[in-house]
Amino acid sequence: MDILKNLFYGFPDLWGGGVAHSVLILALVITLGLSLGKLRVKGVSLGLAWILFIGLIFGHFSLNLDEHLLHFLKEFGLILFVYSIGLEVGPGFFASFKNGGKSLNLLSIIVVALSIVTTLAIFSFSGTSITSMAGILSGAVTNTPGLGAAQQAFSDLRHIDAPSIAAGYAIAYPMGVLGVILSFIILRYALRINKSEEEAAAKRGMGHLEAMTLNTFSVKVTNQMVFGDTIKQMREILKRDFMVSKIIRKDSDKHDEVVNGQTKINEGDILQIVANPTVEEPVIALLGEKVQVSEEKFGEDLITRRIRITKPGINGKSISQLQIRSNLGANITRVNRNGVDLIATPHLKLQLGDRVTVVGTELAIAHTEKVLGNQMKRLNYPNLIPIFLGIMLGCIVANIPFFIPGINENLRLGLTGGPLVVAILIGYFGPKYNLVTYNTISANLMLREIGICIFLACVGLGTGEQFIQTVASESGMTWILYGVAITMIPILVGGIIGRYVFHINYYTLLGVLAGANTNPSALAYVREQTSADAPSVGYANVYPFAMFLRIVTIQIIIFVFG
Incomplete structure (x- = not known):
């Protein structure tokens, strides 16, 4: 019995209670949390947040780790999580601001700004501490890196931890998930959405996703002005990007011609073209008429295959x-x-x-x-050098001081902002300078999930003693209402602005709003409502910048008001 008691409460003669005790508690919290995270109610789940809740329960009953070990594991897990996110979004971070992505990211900025304004308004009128409001904000927008950034910023500023940040996060998180979905339902009726029309437009890639959508269509050459011209000359005339993948020659049975810039087109030729929706109409106008041609008519000599670059x-x-x-x-x-x-x-x-x-x-x-x-085997071996080199550089960048007018303290990006910035830069510039930064989706996801699981478990264990008292108090119920306001007001106002000011397709709009709140549960809900890819593309387009904004702005809030 003593062995079991020591395994759960720690060996008194060993530092930190012993390795076996620390690993047991951490693994048990994560295992129980992940198991409960699989529970779904009408397709909605709290996911990894269950790890935090289980950690809070363990912490309340003093099933805890050594304070110094807990602090190290929490920060290390956060670094792994944030850095893996940076590597994932880095390649597309700056590209997300091009073409249609500008309006989508502008809307995400508006949503982030509205959530901050709502938070500061509640802070001003309620008298709630800024640390509690920072935690409520992170939970209301389901942004776990923001939680870590707020804790790190306050620790750097005051050299102490603030348990109320984690408590506010845990209280607001459940309604952060449900509030977004409820807002989506309200928007559907408030905006008088015709779902079939919106879905049809989303599948065509029309609207703000035109630059990120490729359509394949066939055109018959009937315009005598282009008879005998080359594909290269067509591009020079249109000044737009498109590809001709296959060609059917008039009065010819050959179907093995590979099209290039020097290929000449003649009357009656049928071209299979790959282009953005915005380019489709100009191409048809130049060449002749759009026709419906089955893939079989292009013959079996040329085949199409997807190849992974390894x-x-x-x-x-x-x-x-x-x-x-x-x-x-x-x-x-x-x-x-x-x-x-x-x-x-x-x-x-x-x-x-x-x-x-x-x-x-x-x-x-x-x-x-x-x-x-x-050869997928080549990608199965993770590229570890960019990971550890980037983490090292991230720790250096994290401690570089900078100044904001009106704040007396030297500010730093911290162990959240530093690794994130470095990872984004490595992910984006690495390929340009022949630095291999690619890791398979599974490898990057494993790194990310391990990091966030360790972080959430440690946050729960470290703040469990105060959490139950906070929830049971009157202030705990009030915090829930604050979280609902911070979740729903920006989504509802942002949805109206996105629809009537930016004229964004409904399903794209919901993806953008879910991405602005960095809320994968909301995205999963939207994806169940449509077979179009517009929600996922909208989410992916704004997610990198929204994540960056959430992490940076919450630190500024702590530095200014903390």
């Missing part, structure tokens, strides 16, 4: 540098990167892990596979 030597090279079309007789028509399809223009630089769509003969594609890799 050779490190390809990383950072443009499509024109590879000369696949001229040397191998195959044609790259599109590139899928982080779930978004890109036009395979000659100047587009490829990255390790990209999936390229290649058109050519069986033999040509076989040769192309050898050049690009397409």
Whole structure:
């Protein structure tokens, strides 16, 4: 019995209660939390937040870790989590501000600003401490890195921890999940949405996602002004990006011609074209008329295959540098990167892990596979150097002081902001300078999930003693109402602005609002409502910048009002 008691409460003669005790408590909290996280009510789950709740219960009954060990594990878990997020969003971080992404990110900025204004308004009129409000804000927008950033900022500023931050987060988190979904339901009726029309428009990629959507269509050449012109000349006339993947020659049975810039088009030819929705109409107007052609009519000589880039030597090279079309007789028509399809223009630089769509003969594609890799085993080995090098640089950047007018203290990005900034920069600039930063989705997800699980468990264990008293008090009930206001007001106002000011498609709008709140549960709810990819694309487009804003702004709030 003494052995069991010591395993749960610690061995008194060992530092930190002993390794076995520390690992047991941490693993038990995470295991129970993950198990409960699988529970769903009408498709909605609190997910990893259950780890925090189980940690709070363990902490309340003094089933805890050594204070210093708990602090180290919490910070280390947070660093792993934030850094893996930075590596994931880095490649698309700056690209998300181009074309249609500008309006979507502007709306996310408005939603983030509204949540901050709501928080500060409640802080001014209620007299609630800024640490409690920072925790409520993080929970209301389901932003766990924001929780870590607020704790780190207050620790740097006052050199003590603030348990009320975690308590506020835990109290507001459940309604942060449910409040967004309730807001979406209200918006549907308030905006008088016709779901079938919105879904049809979303599937066509119309609106703000036009620049991030690729359509495949066929055009018959009937305009005599372009008879005998080359594909290159067509691009120069239109000044737009598009790819011709296959061609059917009039009065010819050959279907093995690989199209390139020097290919001439003639009357009656049928071209299969890959382009953004905005380019479709100009291409049709230039060439002739849009026709419906089954894939079988293009013949069986040319096949289409997706190839994964797994050779490190390809990383950072443009499509024109590879000369696949001229040397191998195959044609790259599109590139899928982080779930978004890109036009395979000659100047587009490829990255390790990209999936390229290649058109050519069986033999040509076989040769192309050898050049690009397409061997998943090579990607199964994680690239650890960028991870640990980046974490090291992140810790250095985290402690570089900077100044904000009106604040007497030297400010720092901290162990949340530093690794995040470095990871984004490495993820974006790494391929440009031939630094291989790619890790498989599963490897990056494993790193991220381990980090956040350790962090949430430690936060719960460290604040469990005060949490029960807070929830049971009158202030705990009031905090829930504050959290509901911080969750729903920005979503409802942002939804109206996004619809009537930016004219965003309904399903894209919901994805953007879920991304602005960094709320994957809300995204899962929206995805169940439609078969279109618009919610996921909208979410992915604003998520990187919204995450960055959430982490940075909550630190500024602590520094200014803490």
